[in-house]
Amino acid sequence: MQMILDGLREALRLLVTLDPEIVRIVVLSLKVSGIATLVALIIGLSGGVALAFLRFPGRNIVVSAVNTGMGVPPVVVGLFVSILLWRNGPLGMLELLYTPTAMIVAQVVIATPIVMGISLAALQALPEMLRWQAVGLGASRLQTVWILVREARLPLLAAVMAGFGGVISEIGASIMVGGNIKGYTRVLTTATVMETSRGNFEIAIGLGILLLLLTFGVNATLTKIQQRERPR
């Protein structure tokens, strides 16, 4: 019990004193996961739109693959991304392993299926009539897609939240491709694990609480946007 209280106190101290090391860790966590979510949104949404409106052979397999991808363990992604990025691996010339960029790449791979799967479900849940109505009123293909995406924007925000929540709390891939390098690739999750293994449980609890506050803040903001207008 005492340790949890100490942890809370430590979290408060980390928050109040704005320790530069902690600030750097928080900023990097937000930056890496934020960019990764943004990229995943672009790819995931385009993929979701394509899967929702196009019919092609093998579509079911692709949809199944996306749905499977929603649950792929980050550590497996981390393993494959590291093998690809090894110096002597196929993408070695990019020299990306143990950089924040490598972490973004891995997190994009993790978040994209999540965003794609949820956007696909959201778009398919729209009434079929809506699409024919838009087409009937003379909307071009692109305009139709735009109208439908706009219509599904509330569940799409849920896709963003799920994607972001998935990557900011993820550790397996971050530690493998980032390496938990002090002041460079150390994020909240990897720092928490390291402080735990160092026996600094108070700091670890503090970092954990900070991570919770951070995800809560981001999700609260997105939820506020989402709930501003009630879906019909």
Added chain:
Amino acid sequence: MTHRKTYALFVVAIACAAALFNAVPATAASRNLILATTTSTQDSGLLDVLIPAFEKKTGFFAKTIAVGSGQAMAMGEKGEADVLLVHSPAAEEKFMKDGFGASRALVMHNDFIIVGPPSDPAGVKGTKPSSSALKKIAEKGALFLSRGDKSGTHSKELGLWKSAGVAYEGKPWYQQTGLGMGQTLSVAAEKKGYTLADRGTYLAMKKSLGLDVLVEGDKDLLNVYHVIVVNPAKWPKVNAEGAKAFAEFMVAADTQKTIGTFGVEKFGAPLFFPDAGKKFEDLGK
């Protein structure tokens, strides 16, 4: 068509992400140095002191990847690390013999200790040599936590079991955590078991553990750290210049002094003893 589009987007996205971050040290490729090391050097906090000093002195950007000695050497064998700081002498000698290392130098030592619950159910306190302490643990069937991760500590432990001549594999009292030193100590503390630990990590974590040092001071328990420069002849992408600079830094007089005083203020005793220039055979005499 969509596939190609998605792929193009993916490439653009990676390029954007790379551009965003390339302002950070990553651009100067040859300035980057990958140091693969054991968890004990990171968990004890020693590298937090040494790495900034090294970077300031040489201008290299050292990426410290803290894994077990076994994995560190595996990275070296594949040319995925430039320089190693490890403590698994037998495996290191094989590594050098197989031509994966360009040079190897003695840096420092401390010692391994057998720690366990203060109640000491197997009665090993003060037992010498350490292998007979393990024999007692096995006879009593007292819980023993092994790292089980091919780290330097793990291979030392396996060597001790071998000299104790005890069959430990598959026994219910012998459990492998597969975790680093710090976490294994925590598991031992929670389960009131025995484990073999390096003194540095133990001292750094002592306050939260409630485990006592039961066996120490045996020559078999010496824990010796070497720095190894990965052989650039095997792997041309290895940053040989940086690796050499790091190896020289580790044995330099200033660094050795820092190593010798590290932890004195906080723990009342040094965690590591500097050994540059000494002979491996002379340690512990």
